[in-house]
Amino acid sequence: MPLDIVIVGSGIAPWMAASALARMARGGVGTMTVLETGGVDDSLGIPCAIETSLPTTPAFLKAIGIDEDAAIKASNGSFTLGIAMGNWTTNPAPAFHPFGETGASLGPIAFHQLAARLRAGGQNVNLANYSVAALCAQSGRFARPPANESSVLSTMEYGLHLESTGYAAFLKQDAQERGAITIKDDIGTAEFDCGLITALVTRSGERIKGDLFIDCSGPAANLISQMADSLFEDWSNILPCNSALSLSMSDDNPLPYTRVDAHSVGWQRLASVQGALNEQFIYQAGNLPDRQTDDAPYTFASGRQIKPWIGNCIAIGGAAAVIDPVASTQLTLTESAISRLISLLPHDRACRIEAAEYNRQTNDQLDCAFDIACLHYVRNGTAMPDRIAHRIAVYESCGRVVLHDGEIFETASWVSLFDALGITPRRYDPLADGIPQSRIEDHLSQIRSVMIQTVGSCPPIKDYINMCCDARSLENAA
Amino acid sequence: MSADPIRNIVVVGGGTAGWMAAAALSRIQGNGISKIILVESDEIGIVGVGEATIPPIKTFNAMLGIDENDFIASTQGSFKLGIEFVGWSRDGEKYLHPFGAYGSDIEGIKFHQLWMKMRKAGMPHPIANFNLSTVAAQHNRFTKPDANRASVLSQLDNAYHFDAELYAKFLRKYAEHRGVTRQEGKITRVDQNAENGFINAVVLESGDVIEGDLFIDCSGFIGLLIEQTLKTGYEDWCHYLPCDRALAVPSERTEPLLPYTRSTAQSAGWQWRIPLQHRTGNGYVYCSDFISEDEASASLLAGLDGKALSDPRPLKFTTGRRKKAWNKNVIALGLASGFMEPLESTSIHLVQAGISKLLALFPDKSFNAHERDEYNRLTAIQWAQIRDFLILHYKLNNRIGQPFWERCAAMDIPESLQRKLDLFGGNGRLFRYEDELFSDASWTAVMMGQGLMPNAYDPLADTVDSAQVAHMLGRMAEVFDKTARQMPMHAEYIAQNCQGTLM
Numbered sequence: 001m002p003l004d005i006v007i008v009g010s011g012i013a014p015w016m017a018a019s020a021l022a023r024m025a026r027g028g029v030g031t032m033t034v035l036e037t038g039g040v041d042d043s044l045g046i047p048c049a050i051e052t053s054l055p056t057t058p059a060f061l062k063a064i065g066i067d068e069d070a071a072i073k074a075s076n077g078s079f080t081l082g083i084a085m086g087n088w089t090t091n092p093a094p095a096f097h098p099f100g101e102t103g104a105s106l107g108p109i110a111f112h113q114l115a116a117r118l119r120a121g122g123q124n125v126n127l128a129n130y131s132v133a134a135l136c137a138q139s140g141r142f143a144r145p146p147a148n149e150s151s152v153l154s155t156m157e158y159g160l161h162l163e164s165t166g167y168a169a170f171l172k173q174d175a176q177e178r179g180a181i182t183i184k185d186d187i188g189t190a191e192f193d194c195g196l197i198t199a200l201v202t203r204s205g206e207r208i209k210g211d212l213f214i215d216c217s218g219p220a221a222n223l224i225s226q227m228a229d230s231l232f233e234d235w236s237n238i239l240p241c242n243s244a245l246s247l248s249m250s251d252d253n254p255l256p257y258t259r260v261d262a263h264s265v266g267w268q269r270l271a272s273v274q275g276a277l278n279e280q281f282i283y284q285a286g287n288l289p290d291r292q293t294d295d296a297p298y299t300f301a302s303g304r305q306i307k308p309w310i311g312n313c314i315a316i317g318g319a320a321a322v323i324d325p326v327a328s329t330q331l332t333l334t335e336s337a338i339s340r341l342i343s344l345l346p347h348d349r350a351c352r353i354e355a356a357e358y359n360r361q362t363n364d365q366l367d368c369a370f371d372i373a374c375l376h377y378v379r380n381g382t383a384m385p386d387r388i389a390h391r392i393a394v395y396e397s398c399g400r401v402v403l404h405d406g407e408i409f410e411t412a413s414w415v416s417l418f419d420a421l422g423i424t425p426r427r428y429d430p431l432a433d434g435i436p437q438s439r440i441e442d443h444l445s446q447i448r449s450v451m452i453q454t455v456g457s458c459p460p461i462k463d464y465i466n467m468c469c470d471a472r473s474l475e476n477a478a
Numbered sequence: 479m480s481a482d483p484i485r486n487i488v489v490v491g492g493g494t495a496g497w498m499a500a501a502a503l504s505r506i507q508g509n510g511i512s513k514i515i516l517v518e519s520d521e522i523g524i525v526g527v528g529e530a531t532i533p534p535i536k537t538f539n540a541m542l543g544i545d546e547n548d549f550i551a552s553t554q555g556s557f558k559l560g561i562e563f564v565g566w567s568r569d570g571e572k573y574l575h576p577f578g579a580y581g582s583d584i585e586g587i588k589f590h591q592l593w594m595k596m597r598k599a600g601m602p603h604p605i606a607n608f609n610l611s612t613v614a615a616q617h618n619r620f621t622k623p624d625a626n627r628a629s630v631l632s633q634l635d636n637a638y639h640f641d642a643e644l645y646a647k648f649l650r651k652y653a654e655h656r657g658v659t660r661q662e663g664k665i666t667r668v669d670q671n672a673e674n675g676f677i678n679a680v681v682l683e684s685g686d687v688i689e690g691d692l693f694i695d696c697s698g699f700i701g702l703l704i705e706q707t708l709k710t711g712y713e714d715w716c717h718y719l720p721c722d723r724a725l726a727v728p729s730e731r732t733e734p735l736l737p738y739t740r741s742t743a744q745s746a747g748w749q750w751r752i753p754l755q756h757r758t759g760n761g762y763v764y765c766s767d768f769i770s771e772d773e774a775s776a777s778l779l780a781g782l783d784g785k786a787l788s789d790p791r792p793l794k795f796t797t798g799r800r801k802k803a804w805n806k807n808v809i810a811l812g813l814a815s816g817f818m819e820p821l822e823s824t825s826i827h828l829v830q831a832g833i834s835k836l837l838a839l840f841p842d843k844s845f846n847a848h849e850r851d852e853y854n855r856l857t858a859i860q861w862a863q864i865r866d867f868l869i870l871h872y873k874l875n876n877r878i879g880q881p882f883w884e885r886c887a888a889m890d891i892p893e894s895l896q897r898k899l900d901l902f903g904g905n906g907r908l909f910r911y912e913d914e915l916f917s918d919a920s921w922t923a924v925m926m927g928q929g930l931m932p933n934a935y936d937p938l939a940d941t942v943d944s945a946q947v948a949h950m951l952g953r954m955a956e957v958f959d960k961t962a963r964q965m966p967m968h969a970e971y972i973a974q975n976c977q978g979t980l981m
Contacts, residue, residue, distance in 0.1 A: 002937075024586075024938065024941065025937065025938060025941070026940065026941050027937040027938065027939070027940025027941055028937030028938070028940075063586060108541055108837075342938065343907070343938075344907065345936075345937060345938070347904075347905070347934065347937070353897075353900045353901060353904055354901075354904075356897065357897060357901055357907075357909065360897075361909065390848055390851065390852070393846070393848035394839070394848045394849060394852045397846040397848055397849055398838075398839055398840065398841075398846070398849055400838050400839050400849075400852070402852055403912060403913075404912065405911055405912045406912075407912065427842060429837070429838075429840070430483075430506045430509055430512070430837070430840045431505055431506065431508070431837060433506075433508050433509030433510070434505050434506070434507075434508025434509065435508070
């Protein structure tokens, strides 16, 4: 029997959920109502004028059938090929965490193990020199990777930079075109029967009945916090940042990457969209360095709902978890939560089995996102929790990347991140010693020359945007 | 490579596990520092009659650079497209757990969901018709899978059957050729470091002392180093998998040569049948609480389809795993690391997986605890996942009136398995763990084969066009059937490509 769905919140998360459910779950969804509460869009967790994504966002849009160019146009969007990380170690040059593959293995020996062997011999090997995404980023070029695996360009991946208001409006329009009903009001009270929500009564007295209630109200967690079993796990002792400020200025030279620089009390991010550059500061309160602004900072505490799905209420986005967004994981977490809900869409309100599985998978993924965020604070002297300490220790000892269920980063990303934070292995794969050093050197220089040649054929990012997803084309059409 | 690299690696025991380890580790000698010695005693026999494997064995062989035809010919081997389970849900019923996928997903919707939807709408084809390995197996045919995804033969997947003793010999030749030293002799004493308990050396009957930095314990059930010396401890899984005995007997080859393993349910366990070129391997895995050795032996011999070539050989075991596969400077592989019955042919795979984990986390003389912990963490996860898959076969039986089987059907099961059953039984949902050995297709084959049909298909399957799916499925079944009929007979393929040789 199709379920009537009620979504609460405003901004990217509720509309992304509405659009994806309307597109993907036609057989399982009856009516869909969005109670739009208004206010600052913290539906993903920490609000920012520009959202930066990992390569999951293009993949998610494709999976639910949304035209990526249209989404980019509507949100003045641009592309990002990785994260440049400055000031995280004493090395003055920023390190680069590229999206997609880095290098290529030689037989059973992973690329980073080959590089480690050359480094052990005294050579200075920069991993990013062997990544198409990094080389494109360096030269300000961009083209979408082809599906054809025979081109080295197919080894690269990319994420997006999207203006939050434009992206939310785009998703809203898409959901409304597919039948989502909008009610603008505040949550008043929820009505319960046997621990399940039966209806929401808005502040102005309207009653919205439903079978499944999705809480996209951001860190306020207005709905899930009313469930009997709800419990928030606070991570602020390990992820100390609690304030955010965002400033945009006009700029017409988009950078095809995200830049994240460490500060003594937090970090600062630069991200380009069409016609603008945004700076976001994430820091521990009272410590904003050398910058004054009239805006009050947004304050938050990192942590999560231990059970994001309780009864017939599912918290998605910032209502489920707030994680320091240093690694651009906010969009990823919300996209995965929505995909997971679709893959577990229940048949009726009593959905104990689906809820348990949803919570298990969600927590696996949040554990991994938490590990990634923690790792950025390793040099602060913050005591690392056991799991991330184990990841670091194994990598430092033999260069092996520990992977868990629900991982957001593949091996190559973990290696780049460790490298960028100055964590290097003491040893490398013993099998790498079975290969003559000259053969490894030839392998590396061959990869690099093929990549440089290919990257040279990509257009400057601005030309690429003008060609296929220029936001001004919307205005002209209108 | 490191300030303090491992110099001497000592492999204790020369069965399948020992020689697999020696062959794979021989590549480490490329660093010019490490040396590998394998100690085995001609007096101590090896366990193993006929071995059946699963497809990842091809990765192991490729890593070693082994030629498939040479390998099959040298081990009297044959090809395996899956396992036929006879009588496991109830007498008279059977199903194949095949290698390779069922059909292909459409718009992110899993194939078995589409199949359930079309089946409900009256489509006649059983799901077996959409797995090319199954269709080929039904005709006793085989050919090599094609790596090119455009080819229908890319849907095929296979593993091997071979004579375990010949496989050990084959790998011994490989390893010795690459510089592994074999030391004949019986170990009579083990020397430990007085301070930290690490193994310093094994001492042979002859008085020879074999010193080592790293020891690979492949000594079989007794676990000479890992248990006898280090007292690592054993986690007993008899509660879930109560079989504790096996009887093994070879019999004469019969025709046609089947391209699959067969597992037939018996009153107190099950009987395996592994077709090789020169004979058929058979065995009865049973629970001694429910049948005597004599009765089991009689049942085994009565169940053979060819003349027995020897008397049944008994084996005793306790299902479970060593609490730490890596303890101090010892890594246990094969039976020394634990035992799970060969119901899904996972024994050799566990050895292979242990070796690749060891290579990925290879220690130096400092023996960093985190590498050991990671090895043990990954090993524990893998063993538990396979255990759950084996329990599934027993739990979902319908052999009413047989005390052994009724006890299995009534047992409580791990929460991790219960969750899988609930999700599949509801809407046919499957979620594979990271690095899980058994795929969605394997779980689908066995759950449906054992009689667990989902209550309903996933509502997502309603988003695709029925007429289009019906057309696609009809066409797929047709193409698979035609493709399978064009393959050579299994015996013919072997005669043409890899006829057995005497070593």
